[in-house]
Structures are given as C-alpha cells and as structure tokens.
Amino acid sequence: MKTPAAHLIPSRAPKRAHFDAETIYPILDEALLCTISCVIDNRPFSIPTAFVRYEDKIYLHGSVGSHFIREIEKGIPVCIVVTLTDALVVAKSAFSYSMNYRSVIIFAQAEKIELPAEKVKALEWLTNKVVPNSWNYLRLVTESEMRKTTVLAFNLEEASAKVRTGMPNDEPEDKQLRIWSGIIPLQTQRMAPVADQFSQHIPLPKHLNL
Template identity: 55%
Template sequence: MSRKTKRTTPSRMANQRAHYSDENIYEILDEALFCTISYAEDNQPFSIPQSFVRIDNYIYLHASVGSHFVRKLTDGRPVCITVMLADELVVAKTAFHHSVNYRSVVIFAKGEEINDIEKKYEAFKVLTEKMVPGSWDYLKPMSQSEVNKTTAIRFSLDEASAKIRRGAPSHEEDEMDLPIWTGLIPIKPLRHQPLPDEHGAKIPLPDHLKY
C-alpha cells in the first residue's frame, strides 16, 4: 500500500519537502519522544500529547485501563497523529522569510488495542528503553498486575508522510546587499545531568544515566 494519499500530501511544497519512505518516517519517529493525537468527539476536537515508541510499521502508546482517553482511541474512530522535531531557527533578512528547519510526520490511522500479554510487555519495554536508554534491566521488573492495569494501543504507519525543511534562509534579489545578519540558530534539545530526588541522592548515579 502506498503511503501517499490525498490526506498525506502537503498542500505546499509537496514535491520538495514531502517524503514517504520507511527511512525518513522511521528516523523521525525513532528520535522523537512525544506525539500529539487528535480526534473528534460530539463535533468537538481534542488533542492529547503522549509519549510513544515505534516497533516495525506501528507506533505504540500506553495509558491506564481506566482512562477516558483510551476508550476513545480504541473504539475504531479515525485519529490524526503528529510529530515534529525542530532543528534550527532560520534567520533571514526579513521577518517574512524567517522560518524553521524541521522534520515532521503526520499519521492517519485507527487505534488497535493490544491484548496479548507478551506483546504488551515488549511494547512497554521498548518504550521504557527509548525514554531512558539502559534502564529496563536496572529497574524493578514490571509486575503482571502493572501490565494488566495498563493499556497498549498501536497505530499503523500505512498512511503517513514526513515533511522536512533543511537549508539556509530565502532572500529576495533586492535584499542581498542589506547589512543584516542571516543564518541558522540550532535549537535541538539535549539531555542534561540527572537531578536526584531525596531517595536518589542516597544512591550513586548508575552508568546508564550518565550523559
């Protein structure tokens, strides 16, 4: 199935910035920690930020089994999921040409609840390792009760597209000689030194948390 549909085709600069390959879509999803899930209920729009992880051609989310949000995502309704990584502020000679270098993914799908215990457990493990690499085997093992209290939902990436902007600012011909600085301001997020709470302060920082 082709990912390129009417819904996944950008209205502007589709030929230059739209991408549909596994390589482009997976790379962005694997780097991003959070997504936004949008859906409609009684003609009212809702958007929920959520952590997620990609496994093969699906992304997986988790939530409490008692969550109102979960019930909406597993009843077969269509949702739109978005991810954006902002890499650089693009500073031009005019405010009109200021921009952002970014990588984004838009997904259209329906949620599928995962009831297989082994698949749920694996999804939680991969998500935990994405958020805090090297932590799964260090932590107290997840109990069966905890697995049962958590819902895992997956969404297919069959209808998805990436949109990417890279490069320098744009300029008009009559702006080229203006004495105004132009260039890029990197804004990528960084993991900083972990800050312990009152319990963590009593325990040496484990190697997997030393950035």
C-alpha cells in the first residue's frame, strides 16, 4: 500500500486511521448519508445527501437545477464525510467523555455520468441501497425524470477511515473513583413500514417485510 498523503492523516489520534479498502468500504456500505462540502465563490457549503458505493467509486444524485450540483459537477475539489456512531463513551470525568465511531473522509472531484444507461444503473444501486431489492418493484424511471437528474461519481483513491472502539480512556488517577464508567451502545434500526393513505389496502411487498 502506498504511503497516504499528508492531508489524509489525522492530526489527533493518528493510530486510529486506516487507509485500506477492507476498513473503508464496509463503512461506506453501511452509511446511508454523506456530507459533501466545498467552497463556492469564497463561501463554504455543505450538503447532506444519500450515496452508494460501487467498486472504487461512490455515486450521488441531485437536481439539474441545483446550484450546488451545477458547481461541483465542474470538478472543483470537494471533501466528503461519512460517520457512523456506535456508542457513547461515558468516562469518570467530562474531559474523557468520547464516542465510539467509524468515519471516512474522501477528497475528490466529481465525474459527471453522461451515458443514460450508466445513470440508470447508478440510480438502481442507490435505490437498492436505501431500500434493498426495491428497484424492480417500482415503475420505470422516465426520460423526463432522467433529464432532470444529475448523477456524479467520486473516486475513492484519496480516502481514509478513522475508528474508535473500546472503553473510556480515563486518567490513571481517576480509575479507582466510585464513578460509573463504560459505554452506552447506539443502534440505527429499520422499523416496521407504515403505509400512506393510498396504500392502506395494498399488500406489503416481500422486500419490505423486515
């Protein structure tokens, strides 16, 4: 593995950094949202959006009318951040409170997907990530919808992960204090689907039976 660029190495707790696909890809595959940031006209912008990874790229979509999308599709540098929070770390002092997390930071430039077939494929990957196995259940996308949609890809060549696990790192003199310490696990869970007013009498499709 080549030596990572300096801007990929965290200044705090660099031992928690990872640069391998075996660490980075599962984080990207589990997360539903990323935040993409850039500078436009000397002003910072950040937008949260759904995304999907396929092989060594991530894909996202937006309206062709979006000012943000129109700017980043030009290829300006962006920073993309993904974070999964696994636990609250409850220490014996407020100074030592922390979180267990898995995060990825990507530095990249957008590649606009122009071919209609490639755009549809990327939207299929994204749809099936948000709701697994749902693409083939839905009506087909229309040409009008495709004209209104921009799909962008970002290479994962400049990506790094940072991971914290385990119990609190209390100061040695605090470890024997009669103060409870440990972790509070967190979990994101898909709940039972709730039908809208137009679907009350439609059987729940097999792919939504959680």
